Amino acid sequence: ADIVVLPGDGIGPEVTAAAVEVLRAVGQRYGHDFRFEEKLIGGAAIDATGEALPADTLAAAQRADAVLLGAVGGPKWSDPKAPVRPEQGLLAIRKALGLYANLRPVKPHPAALGASPIKPHLLNGVDLMVVRELTGGIYFGQKQRTAGSDGNESASDLCEYSTAEIERVVRRACTLARTRRGRVTSVDKANVLETSRLWREVATRVVRDEFPDVQLEHQLVDSMAMHLLAKPREYDVIVTENMFGDILTDEASMLAGSLGLLPSASLGGGRVGLYEPIHGSAPDIAGRGIANPYATILSTALLLRHSLGLEDEARCVEKAVSGALDSGVFTADLAPGGRGASTRQATAAVLEQLQ
Amino acid sequence: ADIVVLPGDGIGPEVTAAAVEVLRAVGQRYGHDFRFEEKLIGGAAIDATGEALPADTLAAAQRADAVLLGAVGGPKWSDPKAPVRPEQGLLAIRKALGLYANLRPVKPHPAALGASPIKPHLLNGVDLMVVRELTGGIYFGQKQRTAGSDGNESASDLCEYSTAEIERVVRRACTLARTRRGRVTSVDKANVLETSRLWREVATRVVRDEFPDVQLEHQLVDSMAMHLLAKPREYDVIVTENMFGDILTDEASMLAGSLGLLPSASLGGGRVGLYEPIHGSAPDIAGRGIANPYATILSTALLLRHSLGLEDEARCVEKAVSGALDSGVFTADLAPGGRGASTRQATAAVLEQLQ
Ligand SMILES: CC(C)[C@H](C(=O)O)[C@@H](O)C(=O)O
Numbered sequence: 053a054d055i056v057v058l059p060g061d062g063i064g065p066e067v068t069a070a071a072v073e074v075l076r077a078v079g080q081r082y083g084h085d086f087r088f089e090e091k092l093i094g095g096a097a098i099d100a101t102g103e104a105l106p107a108d109t110l111a112a113a114q115r116a117d118a119v120l121l122g123a124v125g126g127p128k129w130s131d132p133k134a135p136v137r138p139e140q141g142l143l144a145i146r147k148a149l150g151l152y153a154n155l156r157p158v159k160p161h162p163a164a165l166g167a168s169p170i171k172p173h174l175l176n177g178v179d180l181m182v183v184r185e186l187t188g189g190i191y192f193g194q195k196q197r198t199a200g201s202d203g204n205e206s207a208s209d210l211c212e213y214s215t216a217e218i219e220r221v222v223r224r225a226c227t228l229a230r231t232r233r234g235r236v237t238s239v240d241k242a243n244v245l246e247t248s249r250l251w252r253e254v255a256t257r258v259v260r261d262e263f264p265d266v267q268l269e270h271q272l273v274d275s276m277a278m279h280l281l282a283k284p285r286e287y288d289v290i291v292t293e294n295m296f297g298d299i300l301t302d303e304a305s306m307l308a309g310s311l312g313l314l315p316s317a318s319l320g321g322g323r324v325g326l327y328e329p330i331h332g333s334a335p336d337i338a339g340r341g342i343a344n345p346y347a348t349i350l351s352t353a354l355l356l357r358h359s360l361g362l363e364d365e366a367r368c369v370e371k372a373v374s375g376a377l378d379s380g381v382f383t384a385d386l387a388p389g390g391r392g393a394s395t396r397q398a399t400a401a402v403l404e405q406l407q
Numbered sequence: 408a409d410i411v412v413l414p415g416d417g418i419g420p421e422v423t424a425a426a427v428e429v430l431r432a433v434g435q436r437y438g439h440d441f442r443f444e445e446k447l448i449g450g451a452a453i454d455a456t457g458e459a460l461p462a463d464t465l466a467a468a469q470r471a472d473a474v475l476l477g478a479v480g481g482p483k484w485s486d487p488k489a490p491v492r493p494e495q496g497l498l499a500i501r502k503a504l505g506l507y508a509n510l511r512p513v514k515p516h517p518a519a520l521g522a523s524p525i526k527p528h529l530l531n532g533v534d535l536m537v538v539r540e541l542t543g544g545i546y547f548g549q550k551q552r553t554a555g556s557d558g559n560e561s562a563s564d565l566c567e568y569s570t571a572e573i574e575r576v577v578r579r580a581c582t583l584a585r586t587r588r589g590r591v592t593s594v595d596k597a598n599v600l601e602t603s604r605l606w607r608e609v610a611t612r613v614v615r616d617e618f619p620d621v622q623l624e625h626q627l628v629d630s631m632a633m634h635l636l637a638k639p640r641e642y643d644v645i646v647t648e649n650m651f652g653d654i655l656t657d658e659a660s661m662l663a664g665s666l667g668l669l670p671s672a673s674l675g676g677g678r679v680g681l682y683e684p685i686h687g688s689a690p691d692i693a694g695r696g697i698a699n700p701y702a703t704i705l706s707t708a709l710l711l712r713h714s715l716g717l718e719d720e721a722r723c724v725e726k727a728v729s730g731a732l733d734s735g736v737f738t739a740d741l742a743p744g745g746r747g748a749s750t751r752q753a754t755a756a757v758l759e760q761l762q
């Protein structure tokens with residue numbers, strides 16, 4: 053299998069290196085030939101080529117079986133007047149590969165409950181999967197800046213959704229729900245937004261016509277932001293549009309104790325998927341060897357499962373991370389107050405579990 | 408002072424009745440003449456007049472010193488194909504009165520920490536104020552529905568902000584910060600949205616030029632959704648656009664244990680302000696006499712403070728609610744598992760503290 057690795061910026065190179073090591077070990081253990089090709093994206097790509105997503109990177113990704121990404125961005129490139137921003141590379145590759153469904157599983161590990169701001173008794177048995185629409189909505193609609201009179205400038209962003217865009221991501225959510233507890237919560241703001249009213253109609257119709265066995269519930273995004281904290285156990289699959297998904301998944305990460313434990317898979321109609329931790333590039337700790345590699349390693353489990361169809365191997369990686377946590381190997385983000393394990397130590401703990 | 412009361416739907420009539428009783432008691436104690444006039448809004452107005460905000464209601468509000476609102480909406484009026492929805496009444500009155508700044512204070516009461524999903528040690532000393540922009544953004548931009556080919560419909564919502572709209576709400580946030588801890592956190596999604604980039608530029612400039620003594624920090628909305636839970640104590644005033652404010656304040660309500668404790672004030676350039684609990688109409692418990700009246704009663708404290716300039720009276724109401732909670736009078740939303748106090752009992756407890 054051909055895997056394109058996009059380390060990106062900040063701690064990206066450190067966490068992808070750790071994840072590649074784990075994939076190599078899995079390949080050896082199960083007798084697979086994983087080939088890795090490293091390419092530029094984000095700030096690193098801007099520095100080298102002037103572009104956040106060089107054509108060469110995209111071409112490699114399009115030829116590959118899967119893409120493993122670290123993170124992009126950092127203060128170096130965040131001048132608001134800069135012509136290109138690292139994040140554009142990420143948005144562009146999601147769009148160009150047609151990765152419309154971003155899967156973000158949240159299943160708190162018992163060993164990490166101490167790091168969560170949520171009361172532990174609410175977290176027992178939480179096992180939810182957010183399916184975030186990833187190539188539409190306000191992220192990709194027309195953006196404008198208009199100079200007005202008297203220096204009164206105006207800016208706008210258009211949020212757009214079509215029936216077809218909603219259908220395909222709802223179908224993906226329902227298909228996943230069938231392999232889980234059969235429940236889908238669709239999140240919108242249908243009391244205010246026209247896109248949300250279309251979203252609600254289409255979700256209702258898709259479930260009624262194609263997934264009558266799936267139990268569908270609608271929630272307003274503001275209520276969902278509460279219920280996610282007050283009764284997280286009640287949710288199975290949550291499907292929502294791009295911006296709401298961005299906010300709700302970062303919020304949901306707090307259930308798991310740290311953003312540093314949460315992987316994601318971005319899938320489309322084609323074969324290639326993109327796998328990345330949901331955390332950012334954490335420029336403040338970059339290069340210090342202390343980044344938490346678990347989320348990126350768990351992203352390789354999703355890669356094995358969704359792009360390579362290697363379910364046993366995926367579970368093996370998930371068990372190895374779980375084992376490392378069970379044995380108390382916590383990076384700094386998981387060990388509030390204390391000294392954390394290094395990226396190296398955490399990776400070694402996972403590799404040891406893989407033996 | 409002339410106060411227009413808009414009970415609205417669901418539990419709205421029950422909680423506004425409780426709040427009016429408290430205002431009457433305050434008037435008596437301090438020798439003020441509060442005059443109340445009741446008008447229709449939301450579903451109740453649709454049933455009676457076909458409109459969610461009858462002209463007569465708006466005219467009364469425009470003449471008044473302050474407006475006290477319960478809540479709007481309910482299943483009866485939520486058919487997606489209905490020509491008018493109750494929420495339109497609320498959005499229309501906010502817009503027509505020019506109430507661009509929605510103040511939502513969050514200061515968890517010790518007695519309610521048991522009801523919060525957040526670990527109590529994180530909540531000690533939390534005292535934050537969200538200032539949500541209320542008359543702009545995606546709530547009020549153009550909405551469209553377009554039929555495409557093959558039944559592929561499209562919907563869109565336009566998010567728009569002008570310099571002037573951002574300036575005035577940021578100024579309000581900074582002015583409030585000066586009476587508090589002097590810190591403002593401005594929340595946007597500047598790595599993706601053009602409106603957010605304008606927001607960030609304007610906020611930066613307003614603080615630099617007009618409030619150099621205020622300490623400004625920018626946060627991305629997704630990070631904010633995490634930090635709000637992980638380190639709520641660190642925030643003082645949070646200022647953000649309409650939709651982000653809607654989501655973040657419902658999330659923040661979980662810090663306080665229950666939405667049932669959170670008041671809000673919506674202020675504009677003029678004299679009249681609108682005061683409402685941040686909770687909804689809770690149709691499931693309407694008419695049963697068990698709704699939590701505290702948020703609406705606390706909203707009258709904001710009314711006394713911001714529209715009538717009666718600071719002592721405002722504090723007196725806040726202390727009375729605090730006293731009622733201290734003495735253990737919890738409605739069902741605050742007493743998980745147990746039987747809660749009725750609306751009547753909770754109101755009586757507040758009135759008793761007012762003696
Ligand atoms: C970096 C940013 C553009 C991105 C997003 O908003 O999609 C990130 O927050 C994420 O969630 O993957």
Ligand SMILES: CC(C)[C@H](C(=O)O)[C@@H](O)C(=O)O
Pocket residue numbers: 243244274494497498653685
């Ligand atoms: C009812 C709805 C339109 C409203 C809003 O989104 O503004 C409510 O959620 C609120 O926060 O006051």
